[in-house]
Amino acid sequence: MNVLEIDGLTVALPAGRAARPLLSDVSLHVAQGEVVGLVGESGSGKSLTCRAALGALPPRASAEGSVRTVGDDVFALSARALRRLRSEKVGLVPQDPRAAVNPLYRVGDYLVEAVRAAGVPQAEARARAVTLLGDVGIREPERALRCWPHEFSGGMLQRVAIAGALAGRPALLLADEPTTALDVTIQAEVLSILLDITAQRSAGLLLVTHDLELAAAVCDRVYVMYAGRIIEAQPAASLFASPRHPYTAGLLHATPSLAGPVGRLEAVPGRPLGLDEAVPGCSFSARCPHVRPTCTEVVPDLVSQPGAGGIAVACLRADELRDELRRSGPGRADPDHPVLEEQPA
Ligand SMILES: Nc1ncnc2c1ncn2[C@@H]1O[C@H](COP(=O)(O)OP(=O)(O)O)[C@@H](O)[C@H]1O
Ligand SMILES: [Mg+2]
Incomplete structure (x- = not known):
């Protein structure tokens, strides 16, 4: 069963506000x-x-296409049903827990409120909050409930936010850059809690990250986005060795070695396409080392590749470039030791 199903989603701002849609024909x-x-x-x-x-x-954005989240067609839901979806069926793990957890309330008030919003009666809410804190590895949860957010480190507070996301026993977790606001040393720890919890509850997890190597190391499948489009979809196991889109290959090639220095590299020369820029062909063509004249004329569709494996790529030259883009050198990242990089400014 799919807990999230996005089909042909195009989202656009009113005319004159942007030169291209914010999202174009996104399916995942x-x-x-x-x-x-x-x-x-x-x-x-x-x-x-x-x-x-x-x-x-x-x-004021317009949307075409469909989004089914845990069985609900989100664009057809009443305001009340949407609130239920957000508080009970989906857990949202924030990017920055300090921005998500109100500093003026005790940790317990934050969590109990999340649990109450998920429909748990008041009498059971506190006990459930204690259980949730235990689930995310916080020792002495009773004491933690009485703490203020500022008494917690970023990593501990992100655990609290994850506990809050779990309040409604969600079938889908959305984690939008869940570790980029944290110290590098604790990023792996928080990520592994998130992965453990997803597995224990057999929930689905959509892990948003700018770090392709990290995604390839911990995910089952990976989608790569560029300028509002999905340009590649591939099981993580094969993605690392055989990226199929030049952009994906560029992101991976820029990593010198898994054991190499940790630092910020300019992954792919050039810069992403702004919202005020629309190009006639492939949006990556201006930065692509494999560009041909047709690439600047025709927008490539995301085409499923023959054979099993669920690989899809949006590149006119995908077939010709297949072998050239294959990576030699280090194999797939060790899933137990993901390499984590610092967030770019
Ligand atoms: N509320 C909004 N109104 C107008 N434009 C937006 C809004 N939210 C995001 N955008 C634009 O949509 C594009 C995609 O944004 P976003 O999804 O936040 O990117 P990402 O999370 O990949 O960094 C950006 O160009 C951003 O400026
Ligand atoms: Mg973002």
Whole structure:
């Protein structure tokens, strides 16, 4: 069963506000029990895709296509049903827990409120909050409930936010860059809690990150986004060795080695396409080392590749480039030791 199913989603601002849609023909799904990565540079449309899953689009934006989240058609829901979807069926793990957890309330008040919003009666809410804190590995949960957010480190507060996201026993977790606001040293720890919890509850997890290597290491499947489009979809196991889109290959090639220095590399020369820029052909053509004249004329469809494996790529030259883009060198990242990089400014 798919806990998230987005089909042909195009989201556009009113005429004159942008030269291209914010999202163009985005299709993706997350099955129950699956960890799915959504990767792309800043501004590619990852957060908007998450918001669409919750039925929350920018004001006055128009949408075509369909979004089914845990069985609900989000664009057809009443305001009340949408609230239920957001508080009970989907868990949203924030990017920055300090921005998500109100500093003026005790941790317990934050959690109890989340549990209450998910329909748990007042009498049971506190006990449930204690259980949730235990689930995310917080020792002495009773004491933690009485703490203030500022008494917690970023990593501990992100655990609290994850506990809050779990309040309604969600079938789908949306984690939008869940570790980029945290210290590098605790990023892996928080990520592993999130992965453990997803597995224990056989929920689906959509993990949004700008870090393709991380996604390839921990996800079952990965979608790569560029300028509002999905340009590649592939099981993580094969993606790392055989990226099929030049953009994906560029992101992976820029990583010198898994054991190499940790630092910020300019992944792909050039910069992403802005919202005020529309190009006639492939939106990556201006940065693509494999560009041909047709690439600047024809928008490539996302085409499923022959054979099993669920690989799809949006590149006119996908077949010709197949062998050239295959990676030699280090194999797939060790899933137990994902390499984590610092968030770019
Ligand atoms: N509420 C909004 N109104 C207008 N434009 C928006 C809004 N939210 C996002 N955008 C634009 O949509 C594009 C995709 O944004 P976003 O999904 O936040 O990217 P990402 O999460 O991949 O960094 C960006 O160009 C951003 O400026
Ligand atoms: Mg974002």
